[in-house]
Amino acid sequence: MSVLTLAVSLPSLKPPPCLDPHVENCKKASTLHLAVFYGALYTLAIGTGGTKPNISTIGAEQFDDFDPKEKKYKLSFFNWWMFSIFFGTLFANTVLVYIQDNVGWALGYGLPTLGLLLSVLIFLAGTPFYRHKVPSGSPFTRMAEVIVAALRKGSVTLPIDPKELHELNLEEYEKKGKFRIDSTPTLRFLNKAAVKTGSTSPWMLCSVTQVEETKQMLRMIPILVATFVPSTMVAQINTLFVKQGTTLDRSLGSFKIPPASLAAFVTLSMLVSIVLYDRFFVKIMRRVTKNPRGITLLQRMGIGMVLHILIMVVASLTERYRLHLAKQHGVVESGGQVPITIFVILPQFVLMGTADAFLEVAKIEFFYDQAPESMKSLGTSFSMTTLGMGNFISSFLLSTISHITKKHGHKGWILNNLNASHLDYYYAFFTVLNILNIIFFLFMTKMYVYKAEISDSIEVLTEELRETTYKASNEGDSRNRPTNN
Numbered sequence: 445m446s447v448l449t450l451a452v453s454l455p456s457l458k459p460p461p462c463l464d465p466h467v468e469n470c471k472k473a474s475t476l477h478l479a480v481f482y483g484a485l486y487t488l489a490i491g492t493g494g495t496k497p498n499i500s501t502i503g504a505e506q507f508d509d510f511d512p513k514e515k516k517y518k519l520s521f522f523n524w525w526m527f528s529i530f531f532g533t534l535f536a537n538t539v540l541v542y543i544q545d546n547v548g549w550a551l552g553y554g555l556p557t558l559g560l561l562l563s564v565l566i567f568l569a570g571t572p573f574y575r576h577k578v579p580s581g582s583p584f585t586r587m588a589e590v591i592v593a594a595l596r597k598g599s600v601t602l603p604i605d606p607k608e609l610h611e612l613n614l615e616e617y618e619k620k621g622k623f624r625i626d627s628t629p630t631l632r633f634l635n636k637a638a639v640k641t642g643s644t645s646p647w648m649l650c651s652v653t654q655v656e657e658t659k660q661m662l663r664m665i666p667i668l669v670a671t672f673v674p675s676t677m678v679a680q681i682n683t684l685f686v687k688q689g690t691t692l693d694r695s696l697g698s699f700k701i702p703p704a705s706l707a708a709f710v711t712l713s714m715l716v717s718i719v720l721y722d723r724f725f726v727k728i729m730r731r732v733t734k735n736p737r738g739i740t741l742l743q744r745m746g747i748g749m750v751l752h753i754l755i756m757v758v759a760s761l762t763e764r765y766r767l768h769l770a771k772q773h774g775v776v777e778s779g780g781q782v783p784i785t786i787f788v789i790l791p792q793f794v795l796m797g798t799a800d801a802f803l804e805v806a807k808i809e810f811f812y813d814q815a816p817e818s819m820k821s822l823g824t825s826f827s828m829t830t831l832g833m834g835n836f837i838s839s840f841l842l843s844t845i846s847h848i849t850k851k852h853g854h855k856g857w858i859l860n861n862l863n864a865s866h867l868d869y870y871y872a873f874f875t876v877l878n879i880l881n882i883i884f885f886l887f888m889t890k891m892y893v894y895k896a897e898i899s900d901s902i903e904v905l906t907e908e909l910r911e912t913t914y915k916a917s918n919e920g921d922s923r924n925r926p927t928n929n
Contacts, residue, residue, distance in 0.1 A: 453549075453554075503525055509897075522808055523805055531715065534708055534711040541704055542702075543555070578620065580620065580818040590650045594635075598636065606652070609638035609655075611624070611651050611652040626652070628656060637649070638651060660816050664814055664815070667892065670881060670888055671830040675837075676838045676874075678800070681796060685759075686706065688703075690703050691781060691862050692789070693782070709797065710794070715797075726738035745803050750882065751802065752799055753875060759874075760868045762788060763868040763871060766782055766788070811827045816895075842858060845873070857869050
């Protein structure tokens with residue numbers, strides 16, 4: 445961030461100012477300018493890869509799973525963690541966007557740089573007070589050992605009794621602060637990695653716990669794949685949704701609304717939805733389902749996916765209306781402004797925020813919760829991976845569909861001139877894609893087996909809910925029972 449701030453501040457690290465309306469006449473950025481700028485961006489990406497999966501993991505690990513009271517707080521942690529993240533996003537999409545557009549990029553990048561410095565200082569100050577887990581080695585190596593050992597012993601017959609498989613003594617796990625996991629019948633082929641054949645090499649013999657940890661990570665992959673399409677929808681917020689906004693009337697009195705600032709409504713909607721979800725929805729659903737979470741994490745993700753279908757239906761119909769007005773006012777070929785307020789596309793931004801409150805929060809909590817105790821950061825990184833994949837898939841679909849629809853003399857669905865395009869067809873295609881994806885997701889969830897809890901805290905909380913509901917029911921009956929005079 446410091447290099448990025450310098451790249452937009454120092455004259456030697458950026459091209460000279462150019463007021464010529466024809467951009468091609470301006471002096472282009474030199475190799476040095478590009479190297480510094482993109483070097484800063486890629487360094488930022490590497491840094492984000494280190495913080496994103498770990499910052500939420502270390503936060504969740506401050507709660508003791510064996511204490512029912514702390515476990516109850518932990519069930520709300522990811523709601524409020526995402527709330528804080530998106531509160532920062534709201535600041536970026538409003539205040540920072542305004543500063544960058546109206547004051548300058550130097551201050552626009554300088555402020556978040558100072559914010560990051562302050563964050564590092566706060567983090568370091570709190571470090572002595574955090575609960576720390578002992579590092580347990582690379583999860584990739586341990587998973588690779590299981591897969592290689594199972595393949596090398598592919599012809600070996602599995603024993604009928606799982607107790608004959610290789611496992612370490614309970615004391616070994618207690619010394620390392622880990623938990624032993626019993627053998628399960630799912631993905632049975634991997635159990636061959638724990639069959640004793642004489643060799644003690646880690647690439648030939650793995651413990652049952654190591655095998656089960658690998659299974660837990662592999663079982664999440666189909667769910668991971670099912671989240672790629674929703675992440676592709678999220679990528680539309682700062683691309684096509686914003687480009688739609690540039691074609692509409694952005695006036696609000698004397699103020700011109702920057703199209704990119706509409707993303708703030710996604711954030712606002714998500715902030716409001718998270719509060720409503722945690723404070724009201726969960727409490728209502730707890731009474732119905734007797735589940736301390738209200739609904740399961742996969743059910744919460746499913747609701748978010750249904751909302752994504754609704755978003756694309758709304759976006760397609762809104763775009764069809766916009767194109768109708770463009771044709772009516774003769775601005776199709778010119779690509780001029782369509783005489784309708786930019787707020788006509790606001791519903792798709794608001795709905796996206798609501799969908800995020802269900803899907804994005806559940807996604808990060810699911811991958812954290814279902815990962816083995818020694819692979820929590822890797823599990824959390826799954827949820828970050830889906831966002832990256834969503835952006836890649838979005839770019840691929842945009843270029844591919846744009847190319848295909850231009851064949852055989854057709855104009856194409858996606859052109860630089862949106863008034864002559866057919867984004868309504870493109871959004872309809874996304875609707876179909878989301879429907880197919882949720883069918884795949886439902887099929888995968890039917891087969892998914894949740895991992896066993898390491899403590900009985902959830903059972904304690906569930907029992908407390910049942911007792912509370914029972915008492916409330918009895919009190920209601922006693923009030924309604926007629927009294928004898």
